[in-house]
Amino acid sequence: MKVMLIILDGMGDRPCEELNGKTPLEAAYTPNMDYLSEKGINGIMDPIAPGIRAGSDTAHLSILGYDPYEVYTGRGPFEAAGEGLVLRPGDIAFRCNFSTVDENMNVIDRRAGRIKEGTHELAEVLNGMEIDGVKVIFKESVEHRAVLVLRGDGLSPYVSDADPHKLGSVYEVRALKSGAERTAEIVNEFVERSYATLNKHTVNMKRRENGLMPANIVLPRGAGMVPQMDSIEEKHGISTGAIAGVSIVKGVCRLAGMEVLDVKGARGTAESDFGAKIGAALDYLKNGDFVLVNIKAPDLFGHDGDPAGKKEIIEKIDLAMARLKEALDNTIIAVTADHSTPCDIMDHSGDPVPLLIAGKGVRTDDIRKFGERTAAEGGLCRIRGKDILNILLQLAGLSEKFGA
Amino acid sequence: MKVMLIILDGMGDRPCEELNGKTPLEAAYTPNMDYLSEKGINGIMDPIAPGIRAGSDTAHLSILGYDPYEVYTGRGPFEAAGEGLVLRPGDIAFRCNFSTVDENMNVIDRRAGRIKEGTHELAEVLNGMEIDGVKVIFKESVEHRAVLVLRGDGLSPYVSDADPHKLGSVYEVRALKSGAERTAEIVNEFVERSYATLNKHTVNMKRRENGLMPANIVLPRGAGMVPQMDSIEEKHGISTGAIAGVSIVKGVCRLAGMEVLDVKGARGTAESDFGAKIGAALDYLKNGDFVLVNIKAPDLFGHDGDPAGKKEIIEKIDLAMARLKEALDNTIIAVTADHSTPCDIMDHSGDPVPLLIAGKGVRTDDIRKFGERTAAEGGLCRIRGKDILNILLQLAGLSEKFGA
Numbered sequence: 001m002k003v004m005l006i007i008l009d010g011m012g013d014r015p016c017e018e019l020n021g022k023t024p025l026e027a028a029y030t031p032n033m034d035y036l037s038e039k040g041i042n043g044i045m046d047p048i049a050p051g052i053r054a055g056s057d058t059a060h061l062s063i064l065g066y067d068p069y070e071v072y073t074g075r076g077p078f079e080a081a082g083e084g085l086v087l088r089p090g091d092i093a094f095r096c097n098f099s100t101v102d103e104n105m106n107v108i109d110r111r112a113g114r115i116k117e118g119t120h121e122l123a124e125v126l127n128g129m130e131i132d133g134v135k136v137i138f139k140e141s142v143e144h145r146a147v148l149v150l151r152g153d154g155l156s157p158y159v160s161d162a163d164p165h166k167l168g169s170v171y172e173v174r175a176l177k178s179g180a181e182r183t184a185e186i187v188n189e190f191v192e193r194s195y196a197t198l199n200k201h202t203v204n205m206k207r208r209e210n211g212l213m214p215a216n217i218v219l220p221r222g223a224g225m226v227p228q229m230d231s232i233e234e235k236h237g238i239s240t241g242a243i244a245g246v247s248i249v250k251g252v253c254r255l256a257g258m259e260v261l262d263v264k265g266a267r268g269t270a271e272s273d274f275g276a277k278i279g280a281a282l283d284y285l286k287n288g289d290f291v292l293v294n295i296k297a298p299d300l301f302g303h304d305g306d307p308a309g310k311k312e313i314i315e316k317i318d319l320a321m322a323r324l325k326e327a328l329d330n331t332i333i334a335v336t337a338d339h340s341t342p343c344d345i346m347d348h349s350g351d352p353v354p355l356l357i358a359g360k361g362v363r364t365d366d367i368r369k370f371g372e373r374t375a376a377e378g379g380l381c382r383i384r385g386k387d388i389l390n391i392l393l394q395l396a397g398l399s400e401k402f403g404a
Numbered sequence: 405m406k407v408m409l410i411i412l413d414g415m416g417d418r419p420c421e422e423l424n425g426k427t428p429l430e431a432a433y434t435p436n437m438d439y440l441s442e443k444g445i446n447g448i449m450d451p452i453a454p455g456i457r458a459g460s461d462t463a464h465l466s467i468l469g470y471d472p473y474e475v476y477t478g479r480g481p482f483e484a485a486g487e488g489l490v491l492r493p494g495d496i497a498f499r500c501n502f503s504t505v506d507e508n509m510n511v512i513d514r515r516a517g518r519i520k521e522g523t524h525e526l527a528e529v530l531n532g533m534e535i536d537g538v539k540v541i542f543k544e545s546v547e548h549r550a551v552l553v554l555r556g557d558g559l560s561p562y563v564s565d566a567d568p569h570k571l572g573s574v575y576e577v578r579a580l581k582s583g584a585e586r587t588a589e590i591v592n593e594f595v596e597r598s599y600a601t602l603n604k605h606t607v608n609m610k611r612r613e614n615g616l617m618p619a620n621i622v623l624p625r626g627a628g629m630v631p632q633m634d635s636i637e638e639k640h641g642i643s644t645g646a647i648a649g650v651s652i653v654k655g656v657c658r659l660a661g662m663e664v665l666d667v668k669g670a671r672g673t674a675e676s677d678f679g680a681k682i683g684a685a686l687d688y689l690k691n692g693d694f695v696l697v698n699i700k701a702p703d704l705f706g707h708d709g710d711p712a713g714k715k716e717i718i719e720k721i722d723l724a725m726a727r728l729k730e731a732l733d734n735t736i737i738a739v740t741a742d743h744s745t746p747c748d749i750m751d752h753s754g755d756p757v758p759l760l761i762a763g764k765g766v767r768t769d770d771i772r773k774f775g776e777r778t779a780a781e782g783g784l785c786r787i788r789g790k791d792i793l794n795i796l797l798q799l800a801g802l803s804e805k806f807g808a
Contacts, residue, residue: 014765023767048806050787051794055807068807075808222808248808344765348805350798351767372767373783382785 001396010299012340012353016307024310026371032321037370040358043380059338062385073157074224082247094220113213118203156180161221194218231257238289274320302341332359405800414703416744416757420711428714430775436725441774444762447784463742466789477561478628486651498624517617522607560584565625598622635661642693678724706745736763
């Protein structure tokens with residue numbers, strides 16, 4: 001038996017006035033999820049713990065069996081791993097923007113005119129430098145985005161952002177805990193050198209000539225230390241794959257030792273090819289044991305405060321699940337979310353998420369429609385994210401007995 | 405949005421024969437709690453953990469987000485804080501009785517004739533003394549009650565009681581763990597000195613003249629170390645208030661850094677002015693973020709083994725909740741208990757307590773009547789006391805996201 005865990009990012013919601021008091025999932029026509037719900041068992045899940053407002057990163061960590069309070073110090077490492085950087089435990093990683101500053105170090109465009117070309121050349125001149133014995137690894141990402149990794153002894157993740165998150169003066173990076181002073185100095189030095197190097201770079205000369213904002217500084221944020229994480233394969237003796245459009249989820253899965261699959265059409269947007277992702281997951285399971293599929297779109301509509309849009313995208317995702325019915329004979333299939341993103345609050349909340357598990361041997365219940373409130377009446381009652389992997393693996397006969 | 409958490413002390417119960425197999429809450433006519441139940445979401449809660457018979461002190465600690473197994477070593481510190489003593493982490497605190505002993509140190513009245521006057525004068529001569537370099541802080545409380553605090557280095561909370569809890573010889577205080585020997589000696593010395601000083605005190609001379617029992621000794625019990633507790637305000641960045649009639653709950657709230665509000669008519673008895681407490685809570689929330697209201701009365705009827713009385717007092721409390729309906733627009737309201745005090749066992753049990761949460765954005769369920777067994781079918785399923793604060797704060801939009 002194989003296991004497929006489908007995570008509809010931010011799908012959980014609260015009653016929406018626009019949907020006559022239903023949540024987007026409750027209001028949506030979802031015959032395929034309802035089929036799985038009816039054939040399976042339902043419940044609600046606190047991704048981390050009741051009431052905790054989880055991020056996608058911390059929630060996925062928890063769902064994959066890691067304690068986010070132990071391994072998570074900031075978003076940087078997961079973004080960097082998502083971008084394919086090979087990291088070592090102890091590395092300090094940051095998300096960065098290429099930005100535009102004037103000669104007084106005032107940010108006049110946080111995204112450097114949403115620069116699309118030339119960032120590879122700009123990154124090359126910063127990558128590999130050394131500051132106070134610390135190695136700098138720097139790589140461009142999509143558009144104005146980039147990741148920075150500091151590798152060396154005695155570094156701390158507890159430093160503030162250089163990015164002011166608004167227009168105005170570049171922030172001086174500060175130590176947030178004692179012992180982080182040197183790391184803060186190194187980041188400040190990196191920011192200064194990025195300006196000194198990039199401001200006069202030919203890529204930026206040409207941008208100025210063309211009336212474009214120069215990408216003349218790099219502003220790091222979201223510092224975190226790359227954690228020591230035993231892989232799922234090591235812990236459970238199974239092969240694991242992940243399909244996701246967004247870097248942060250790819251990064252969590254990669255640091256969990258999962259094979260991150262490249263799926264054409266997996267974009268992490270509402271235009272993602274959901275069918276391609278489900279298809280790729282089924283393909284992976286021909287040889288692999290466990291596959292996680294993250295579908296980002298519902299979260300985006302939650303953040304936009306768009307209940308009707310969220311309902312529609314859930315219906316579109318449901319369509320892509322039709323072929324899962326045939327897989328039930330040899331696959332334990334779970335559908336859930338990593339957190340709730342209620343349209344009313346346009347951000348992640350601490351409400352539990354609905355969860356269904358279908359497949360051979362599952363104890364069923366009376367629930368026939370997948371939804372936040374129906375699931376709460378199901379046979380799984382209320383569980384935590386950290387328990388889901390164990391539940392799924394044992395249903396698939398993939399886990400060891402503890403004791404005799 | 406604001407948060408009001410109403411704790412009906414010891415309200416949880418078991419089926420009572422006298423109430424045709426209903427619990428007092430189930431048997432009670434509670435239109436206002438039923439309204440909140442219908443408009444909200446219901447569940448059951450284990451104040452500490454399933455099956456654990458919580459005290460009011462340990463349960464309130466857990467409900468306020470502290471781990472009682474870490475911070476609780478005895479009742480003393482919470483009584484002392486409830487009496488308004490300013491405590492420091494590491495202080496050892498005791499509850500005490502003024503008692504009456506004969507010349508052979510046999511207790512002949514544990515409550516010194518329920519002395520009502522003169523205890524302040526008696527306390528004054530004990531307060532401030534030093535024993536083996538340890539400072540003694542001593543303060544009278546209501547009637548024969550008092551609190552003792554020992555302040556100094558190397559003290560331990562693991563000492564037995566001097567109070568024999570019955571008539572007969574005063575107990576010699578013993579170390580309950582190695583390392584507590586000196587503390588035990590100091591308490592014994594304090595008890596001896598209290599007799600030497602109080603036996604000849606003019607207050608007691610007059611009491612003897614008037615045929616009253618002299619309050620000629622102080623008998624400490626319930627030793628505990630004042631814990632280091634980060635305040636709720638520090639942890640969550642919110643302002644917090646508490647309304648309670650009984651010292652022990654006031655003390656827990658005070659050590660959690662909450663503002664303990666003085667409410668006229670809050671007595672901690674069946675004669676408390678419940679309406680005044682609810683009104684004061686609503687007033688507090690005009691500026692504050694979170695208020696806890698403890699209503700002691702149901703617990704008293706549980707300890708008395710009086711199901712009909714418990715049912716009636718619950719009905720009386722329910723009446724005082726009528727005005728909460730109007731508050732639902734801008735307040736998350738929760739009603740629960742700190743533990744069950746079943747009339748059949750006349751003491752705290754380890755049964756879970758019912759819980760309802762109402763307010764804007766709450767996912768509702770089908771429950772329309774508040775009760776132990778109806779709540780167990782609700783959408784919250786089963787949670788723990790330590791999670792309730794996180795759940796309420798996130799519903800009110802008062803909590804931070806963990807992760808990105």
